[in-house]
Amino acid sequence: MGPMAASSAGVQQFRPLFGRILSVGVWAVSAVVLVVVIVGSGWPAAVGALPWLLLLSGAVWASFWNPRVAVDVGGVHLVNVTRTIDVPWPALQAVDTKWALTLQTAYGTYTAWAAPAPGGVATARMTMREAKALPAASVDLARGIRPGDHPDSPSGAAALAVRRQWAELREAGHLDAPQLEHTRVPVRWHVLSLSIGGVLIALCVLTLLV
Structure with a gap:
């Protein structure tokens, strides 16, 4: 669902x-x-x-x-079962959705409990028009749309928002010289x-x- x-x-x-x-x-x-x-x-x-x-x-x-994934101008916030991980935009390096929304950062790799990837059936039903509406980062040039990037899946919807906000900040020049404010990723235990x-x-x- x-x-x-x-x-x-x-x-x-x-x-x-x-x-x-x-x-x-x-x-x-x-x-x-x-x-x-x-x-x-x-x-x-x-x-x-x-x-x-x-x-x-x-x-x-x-x-x-x-559990949820929150995206705002300050960064990406992964509210998991036992803790919330706050990833600031300057620390973000890559977004993956193979098994779930996974953020590769300067501090390490963090996975969103609330954004698992779907199976391949939903992706196979995606039309070419829908695929073209996705950002280039969501498309594998060799195999097409990755299942985890399908916008109707938990991982795909969250990844799409992360990538769009990240791209907007880069295009605006806010991440031209990213600086890390923390020595480790901010974590809030529940x-x-x-x-x-x-x-x-x-x-x-x-x-x-x-």
Whole structure:
């Protein structure tokens, strides 16, 4: 299923629609299970089941709902499961989509959890007119459009936005003499969600011991 793209205040965000649907489905099932446990076994059983249901719901949120790729004038931001990687434009060296959106930078190589590449079927259905609308960087001269660069795929949609913004900055001369402001890529760990996850795991273990 195709990607979801949203933009606000100059920021373009991409995340797979499938992940959002899966998350809502899991949360709905978890709510139904909790109600069934309360009705069938009472509140004590529900209290024991609650940490497990919350852990499952939280894992789905962290893995499928929250991850995204954001593109703005400051750089590319990969919001993955446990951390957010902020890649400034001067550090970007190449964009690849073989398995997922992958940024090759002066700091190393980083992959977007929220932008996996599709299979080759969708790419085979792309028309020549659609292919010509893509930037040259998305086309392999020997084999045509790479599956990961298909604009209707999570990796392709995000890569297209990255390449267009990158090209605009280069054409405007903003990257003529790129300078790195950091000694390593800026990374923000998701401390709050990781901490909550740790607490829920501890509660689940406690329910097994009680």
